[in-house]
Amino acid sequence: MNQHxxxxxxxxxxxxxxxxxxxxxxxxxAATLGLEKxxxxxxxxxxxxxxxxxxxxxxxxxxxxxxxxxxxxxVAQMVAEELDLPVERVLVDMGDSGTSLDQGGASGSTGVxxxxxxxxxxxxxxxxxxxxxxxQHLGVPAADLVVDxxxxxxxxxxxxxxxxxxxxxxxWFDSExxxxxxxxNGLAVKTIAKVKDPKDYKVYGTSPRxxxxxxxxxxxxxxxxxxxxxxxxxxxxxMPEIAGASPVAVDESSIKHIPGARxxxxxxxxxxxxPKEWDAVKAMRALKVTWSDAKAPFPEQKDLYSHIxxxxxxxxxxxxxxxxxxxxxxxxFKGADKVIESTFEWPFQSHASxxxxxxxxxxxxNGQTTLWTGSQKPHHAGYGVAAVLGLKxxxxxxxxxxxxxxxxxxxxGDAAIAAAIFSKAVGKPVRYQAMRNEGTGWGPKxxxxxxxxxxxxxxxxxVIAWHFxxxxxxxxxxxxxxxxxxxxxxxxxxxxxxxxxxxxxTPSNSYKFPVRHETWEVIAPMLDSGSPLRxxxxxxxxxxxxxxAHESFVDEVAFATKRDPVEFRLAHVSDQRDRDxxxxxxxxxxxxxxxxxxxxxxxxxAFGQGIxxxxxxxxxxxxxxxxxxxxxxxxxxGKKFTVAHDCGVVINPQLLTQTIxxxxxxxLSRAIHEEIKFDTKNVTxxxxxxxxxxxxTERPLTIDVVLINRQNIPPNGAGEGSMRxxxxxxxxxxxxxxGVRLRQGPFTPDRLRAGLA
Amino acid sequence: xxxxxLNVDGKSHTIDADNDMPLLYALRxxxxxxxxxxxxxxxxxxxxxxxxxxxxxxxxxxxxxxLGKSKITTLAGLSQNGVPHKVQAAFIEEQVPQCGxxxxxxxxxxxxxxxxxxxxxDAQIEEAMTGLKCRCATHVSIMRAVKRAAQA
Numbered sequence: 001m002n003q004h005x006x007x008x009x010x011x012x013x014x015x016x017x018x019x020x021x022x023x024x025x026x027x028x029x030a031a032t033l034g035l036e037k038x039x040x041x042x043x044x045x046x047x048x049x050x051x052x053x054x055x056x057x058x059x060x061x062x063x064x065x066x067x068x069x070x071x072x073x074x075v076a077q078m079v080a081e082e083l084d085l086p087v088e089r090v091l092v093d094m095g096d097s098g099t100s101l102d103q104g105g106a107s108g109s110t111g112v113x114x115x116x117x118x119x120x121x122x123x124x125x126x127x128x129x130x131x132x133x134x135x136q137h138l139g140v141p142a143a144d145l146v147v148d149x150x151x152x153x154x155x156x157x158x159x160x161x162x163x164x165x166x167x168x169x170x171x172w173f174d175s176e177x178x179x180x181x182x183x184x185n186g187l188a189v190k191t192i193a194k195v196k197d198p199k200d201y202k203v204y205g206t207s208p209r210x211x212x213x214x215x216x217x218x219x220x221x222x223x224x225x226x227x228x229x230x231x232x233x234x235x236x237x238x239m240p241e242i243a244g245a246s247p248v249a250v251d252e253s254s255i256k257h258i259p260g261a262r263x264x265x266x267x268x269x270x271x272x273x274x275p276k277e278w279d280a281v282k283a284m285r286a287l288k289v290t291w292s293d294a295k296a297p298f299p300e301q302k303d304l305y306s307h308i309x310x311x312x313x314x315x316x317x318x319x320x321x322x323x324x325x326x327x328x329x330x331x332x333f334k335g336a337d338k339v340i341e342s343t344f345e346w347p348f349q350s351h352a353s354x355x356x357x358x359x360x361x362x363x364x365x366n367g368q369t370t371l372w373t374g375s376q377k378p379h380h381a382g383y384g385v386a387a388v389l390g391l392k393x394x395x396x397x398x399x400x401x402x403x404x405x406x407x408x409x410x411x412x413g414d415a416a417i418a419a420a421i422f423s424k425a426v427g428k429p430v431r432y433q434a435m436r437n438e439g440t441g442w443g444p445k446x447x448x449x450x451x452x453x454x455x456x457x458x459x460x461x462x463v464i465a466w467h468f469x470x471x472x473x474x475x476x477x478x479x480x481x482x483x484x485x486x487x488x489x490x491x492x493x494x495x496x497x498x499x500x501x502x503x504x505x506t507p508s509n510s511y512k513f514p515v516r517h518e519t520w521e522v523i524a525p526m527l528d529s530g531s532p533l534r535x536x537x538x539x540x541x542x543x544x545x546x547x548x549a550h551e552s553f554v555d556e557v558a559f560a561t562k563r564d565p566v567e568f569r570l571a572h573v574s575d576q577r578d579r580d581x582x583x584x585x586x587x588x589x590x591x592x593x594x595x596x597x598x599x600x601x602x603x604x605x606a607f608g609q610g611i612x613x614x615x616x617x618x619x620x621x622x623x624x625x626x627x628x629x630x631x632x633x634x635x636x637x638g639k640k641f642t643v644a645h646d647c648g649v650v651i652n653p654q655l656l657t658q659t660i661x662x663x664x665x666x667x668l669s670r671a672i673h674e675e676i677k678f679d680t681k682n683v684t685x686x687x688x689x690x691x692x693x694x695x696x697t698e699r700p701l702t703i704d705v706v707l708i709n710r711q712n713i714p715p716n717g718a719g720e721g722s723m724r725x726x727x728x729x730x731x732x733x734x735x736x737x738x739g740v741r742l743r744q745g746p747f748t749p750d751r752l753r754a755g756l757a
Numbered sequence: 758x759x760x761x762x763l764n765v766d767g768k769s770h771t772i773d774a775d776n777d778m779p780l781l782y783a784l785r786x787x788x789x790x791x792x793x794x795x796x797x798x799x800x801x802x803x804x805x806x807x808x809x810x811x812x813x814x815x816x817x818x819x820x821x822x823x824l825g826k827s828k829i830t831t832l833a834g835l836s837q838n839g840v841p842h843k844v845q846a847a848f849i850e851e852q853v854p855q856c857g858x859x860x861x862x863x864x865x866x867x868x869x870x871x872x873x874x875x876x877x878x879d880a881q882i883e884e885a886m887t888g889l890k891c892r893c894a895t896h897v898s899i900m901r902a903v904k905r906a907a908q909a
Binding site: 210354433664 | 785791860
């Protein structure tokens with residue numbers, strides 16, 4: 001039987017459209033890619049980043065992965081640009097700890113800005129070395145050589161030429177790079193070669209097509225859920241009704257009628273395995289368990305925000321020049337003619353990935369253990385699996401295969417650890433997939449929070465003091481780095497202690513006020529271990545909610561001082577690139593100045609328009625949202641979004657535009673629908689009925705994207721920046737339409753009607 | 758357990774299964790097909806959609822013994838000799854998917870819609886598609902692709 005392993009990897013690598021390739025296992029794939037003779041991965045070796053095959057194509061080894069935004073194509077373009085190769089002759093082998101260094105996986109929108117830049121530098125060095133080799137080979141000075149499509153030729157004697165493939169094809173570069181000593185997102189290399197001058201760009205700014213699209217649409221590509229290994233068993237977890245309860249007795253006879261079904265039970269970790277997947281599901285449902293008498297751990301949902309307000313902080317922090325001199329902040333507010341204050345509340349939200357997470361682990365204590373995972377961080381997930389199995393990191397190969405969505409630390413990190421525990425317990429390869437209620441109900445959540453913003457205004461209407469304060473659950477109660485089993489639900493269930501990070505964040509923008517103070521407090525989780533409300537990163541971690549509060553309040557202050565929101569922003573935002581996106585978006589929509597809600601109405605429908613802006617690691621985004629509010633039902637429709645986007649140099653405008661469209665639409669979903677519901681015992685948002693997301697009938701009718709291309713500025717990363725200001729722009733548009741200032745999300749009909757009443 | 762015959766993508770298969778096992782598990786686990794996905798098991802998302810005699814059906818809640826002699830078509834069964842169905846061609850042309858896990862539902866539902874309504878209005882597209890989920894939120898690309906397919 002063939003192992004249908006990593007077929008998608010091959011399809012992606014070769015850019016095949018409809019070819020169905022079935023490779024018999026990892027070793028055959030290695031042979032195809034010429035990896036069997038490869039020197040060991042070493043961050044100081046150029047060969048760890050790039051190779052040239054005999055046909056002259058290049059392979060870049062990318063220790064991150066692409067979740068469908070086209071990151072790998074961006075990387076291919078960066079490498080092709082430096083190598084002077086057509087992009088179709090650059091393959092990106094990604095997300096496999098067996099073929100690439102630990103570049104941190106997908107994380108913080110650094111795929112292009114960090115990971116891609118490293119491979120770009122390696123490509124430039126490879127080109128430099130090959131030009132030197134060609135100079136020797138052809139007997140001409142390097143300065144006389146030009147490269148076109150992987151052919152190096154003499155300018156003075158064009159007949160003298162040699163190809164990359166002829167020079168080094170099939171052999172590995174034996175050359176060093178200057179490594180900065182870091183792994184993960186921070187891994188960077190310097191080389192002797194200079195990267196290309198932007199004026200010579202040929203591949204940047206073009207829009208070659210993604211390689212994973214056709215296999216996904218034709219049904220020929222593998223997802224992690226499709227991985228099959230000979231002898232593999234299917235596993236399901238059995239979770240308690242009351243969060244925090246653990247099994248005290250398990251009735252084996254309750255599943256003995258199910259062929260091959262077995263129980264795996266270690267401390268609070270309880271699950272079943274069976275040779276057939278449906279039998280595993282049946283056994284999970286049939287298993288009779290007596291659970292410990294756990295106390296219901298949560299307050300009533302209606303008391304969530306008072307719980308946050310009243311809870312004692314476990315950690316405080318902040319940003320700005322006044323952190324050590326809070327008395328100066330207090331003095332500034334005392335000197336104000338008027339103080340405005342508002343409080344904003346945001347619920348727990350879920351990644352709610354399209355399918356519940358899945359992982360396959362083949363535990364081989366005396367050989368190589370393999371993890372197939374949909375996790376964003378296959379290297380780190382591999383370390384976590386090694387730790388839970390008592391193996392060394394190098395004994396586990398973590399291979400990323402596309403999973404059902406991601407968007408941060410979703411349940412994929414839990415599935416990897418669960419599959420490992422199962423595989424070790426039964427001594428066979430195990431495929432674990434969660435059920436829907438686990439994916440939404442038990443997956444990590446973005447933390448619920450309360451944000452209080454105050455502005456001190458002087459008698460001339462000038463802002464003299466500004467204080468932004470957040471109080472929240474931990475942004476990383478489980479770390480998004482998956483290297484430690486205690487950062488996963490199954491790890492916690494087998495007794496790995498949680499290690500909360502107790503960190504939060506502050507707004508990101510360049511407003512200047514005489515006193516600007518930003519502080520936060522993190523509170524303890526409501527259930528320390530094994531909690532369905534354990535908090536972690538969700539796409540643009542904290543971004544939508546912090547900037548909902550900040551940018552809503554900017555509008556409040558603008559109107560309180562009788563100023564137009566665009567004019568107010570342009571007057572206080574100090575960075576020129578930031579001002580440019582605000583200007584670009586307001587010009588694009590032909591913004592009409594206003595100093596209050598305009599409340600435009602046609603019958604029962606109110607129309608409004610709102611602006612918001614924010615920055616993220618150098619990327620700046622301003623957006624204008626246009627909404628309709630049904631004044632009878634309270635339903636909000638986000639009809640049109642105009643986005644001005646500056647992420648430095650634009651590598652692939654088409655993929656960037658579609659990334660922005662996805663972010664806008666997902667943020668709209670977060671804004672109007674998403675709120676994790678719970679009762680005192682457990683999370684009750686467990687499926688698409690109890691955790692609704694955007695429907696096609698609610699999609700934006702228009703998303704108008706203005707890309708500002710800064711050719712001379714390195715790419716800043718675009719994966720998440722446009723998530724950030726959308727919720728705020730919606731809130732400001734709803735105010736413009738109705739005069740109702742919503743300070744608690746999501747903006748459901750109930751909240752709108754309550755505001756209108 | 759019963760012997761159950763299934764006609765999938767033009768081929769006949771016989772499997773041993775519980776009568777009430779959902780069709781999805783037969784397709785994925787017994788027949789080794791990958792295109793229908795497990796998204797929710799509750800008929801709430803569409804990731805498991807197959808066509809049964811041309812009609813989109815949620816295979817995660819369809820008992821495997823309820824199919825009779827019906828012809829089941831999966832996503833991979835739409836293409837002929839590797840040539841994409843026009844709906845697939847349109848979804849590829851528009852570069853619709855991000856993670857792609859939901860695409861099965863959207864493509865299959867579009868195929869069924871265009872079979873009965875070759876030139877659908879926006880409202881007809883929405884009516885056919887409402888309830889399908891796409892967590893990456895590629896809805897605007899999906900609409901472009903459906904319209905492109907309708908013009909093909």
